[in-house]
Amino acid sequence: MDYKYHDHVIIGCSECEHPLQFGVLLSGSTIDEYGGKVGEGYTCISGSVIQRQMSLKIPQTRRVGVDIHMDSNLLKTFFPTADGEILPQLRLLAKGDDWQTLVYPEITPTIQGVVQQIINCPYHGVTKRMYLQAKVLELMTLQLTPILAHQEGLQPSPRLKSQTIARIQNGDFKGLGFGLGLFYVGTRAGDLDNSFELPDYLRTDAAIYYRRDALKAAINIRNLFDTEYYSSSGGLRTFVRTGAPFTIIGSISWEF
Secondary structure, three states: OEEEOOOOEEEEEOOEEEOEEEEEEEEOOEEEOOOOEEOOOEOEEEOEEEEOOEEEEEOOOEEEEEEEEEOOOHHHHHOEOOOOOEOHHHHHHEEEEEEOOEEOOEOOHHHHHHHHHHHOOOOOHHHHHHHHHHHHHHHHHHHHHHHHHOOOOOOOOOOOOOOEEEEOOOHHHOOEEEEEEEEEEOOEEOOOOOOOEEOOEEEEEEEEEEEEOOEEEEEEEEOOOOOOOEEEOOOOHHHOEEOOOOEEEEEEEEOO
């Protein structure tokens, strides 16, 4: 989003069904009548189902950011338990017939950077779709991680399915598909004495493949955005290993 209000505005919202929403403003702000604020240091996660009646105050300003709406069932896809259900920590965002939950995580430089990358996406076509899917998942993970990390007794990081797959099923490109994999690792001890920590990281992998009859071809991309991270330490401060950089591996095969 990128637009400007030329006057101060108060918007009345009636009670209604509402999808799961992730919102970040780089410029501008919104304040609801209950004191919740988006912008000026805070992002917003709105749970799905029933939104309360409320009024929103929007000052005269330019608003720049992203606003993502989705079905809450997608939490099962991106943040599943071992049996494929929504993580218990995130069920407050999909309450059935109850009032929606509103959460206002603080914005971070990393979140700001991802939003800028979404707004300024340099790609087109299928590549753009892959890029934006990866960046939306990255933004969701960054906004949800504090919820998971700071609740007592909960897991410190979200668990993402290894890949989200899409394939073109019809037309000349039948058999063409792509996959995205997000791998998040939380902060962890670097040695048994807990004398230092390895920072958390989020790595994005991708794949483009073509399958038609006996022909199989694929391009696998590891660390799509060339993220610098530390994969392990071997238990020693002097033996910290950096993760692999941006890497492309191609393959082709023919089945007889």
